[in-house]
Amino acid sequence: MILSQDVLAHARALGFDLAGIAPVGSPEHFDAFEAWLAAGHHGEMAYMRTRTNLRADPNQLAPGAHAIVVVGANYHAGPLPEPPPPSHGRFARYSWAADYHDAIKSALCNLDAFIRERSGRLALGRVCVDTAPFLERDFASQAGLGFIGRNTCLITPGLGSWTFLGALLVPEPLVPLSATDAGTALPVLRRASVAGCGRCTRCLDACPTGALVAPYVLDARRCISYLTIELRGLIPQELRPRMGNWVFGCDLCQEACPYNRAAPFVVRPELRPDRTRATLPLLELLSLGEDGFRARFRGTAVLRTKRRGLVRNACVAAGNWGDRTLTPILAQLLEDPEPLVRGHAAWALGRIGGIEGDRALSRAAAIETDPWVSDEISAAVDG
Secondary structure (H helix, E strand, O other): OHHHHHHHHHHHHOOOOEEEEEEOOOOOOHHHHHHHHHOOOOOOOHHHOOOHHHHHOHHHHOOOOOEEEEEEEEOOOOOOOOOOOOOEEEEOHHHOOOOHHHHHHHHHHHHHHHHHHHHOOOOOOEEEOOOOOOOHHHHHHHOOOOEEOOOOOEEEOOOEOOEEEEEEEEOOOOOOEEOOOOOOOOOOOOOHHHOOOOOOOHHHHHOOOOOEEEOOEEOHHHOHHHHHHHOOOOOOOOOHHHHOOEEEOOOHHHHOOHHHOOOOOOOOHHHOOOHHHOEEEHHHHHOOOHHHHHHHHOOOHHHHHHHHHHHHHHHHHHHHHOOHHHHHHHHHHOOOOOHHHHHHHHHHHHHHOOHHHHHHHHHHHHHOOOHHHHHHHHHHHHO
């Protein structure tokens, strides 16, 4: 018990806002995860299907582990002073700061070193930060850090859902505790069943693409975050008008959540946001070359979408804005080396309309060799 309490106290000293210990066992919601996969809700995220045996049994992920230390780091940056204009692309809050993976992984390695020093263990524990085949939210709930809400996010009363999660699997027989049991003043729950969403459906109502197809069920194929980040190919035409000006991720279901109304702001230095990254002019985004993209977003999560993905998303936002000041740059993008960019630029020009855009589409139609892009150009001309 003393070691367990000291581990959670050290996690707090490392700057984590949440900390708890769960036993190594089966995820409580693994059946729901399998049903989610069977329904195809993971879309093109094939990695979600691989190594399901490891997700079902953390002991296979970390043989010999007896306890899971789950931590959470708040990244709430607060609201913008006013709604972003449609001339700017919006970025999800988690991307306003440096990439969180490195900061959380480093702190968890520090926590593991603390435990090894106390126990005499030589082998390293297993650190999981978002990319391992591990159901973080499930074990965060088991560790008493909150409950899984209807929007599928982990929600902590008093802290909300603006939280990065990480986990450390160790062989020490730590006692299952939440930070409140260890005597630290954290706004956490002892069990996930203590609180919940009640009758609230604000998150479901707020999703413009209908990605929350039922309470606690997210169809990633319709989610703006998936469409702008995980999806590597074309964005379905029927969903493009519903994406507004989001170009990297989406915060709408979290913004609608009542638990986030009084959420505290981030204090961890590595996760403090640069609010200039909240929005960027669409003209700037559409003008990005490969070098400019890497220079502009170096060290942030935005690199994940690659230049072609971000410019694709900006084309969709441009078409939704509908302003003809973007016609010249969109016309230039009809000659972009990336078919993904050319096709979405054509869609945007079709949405915007105008003589200049029509001429650009006609010129592109005469020289385009990619069948899919040709179809996009034809649809834009006919539309």
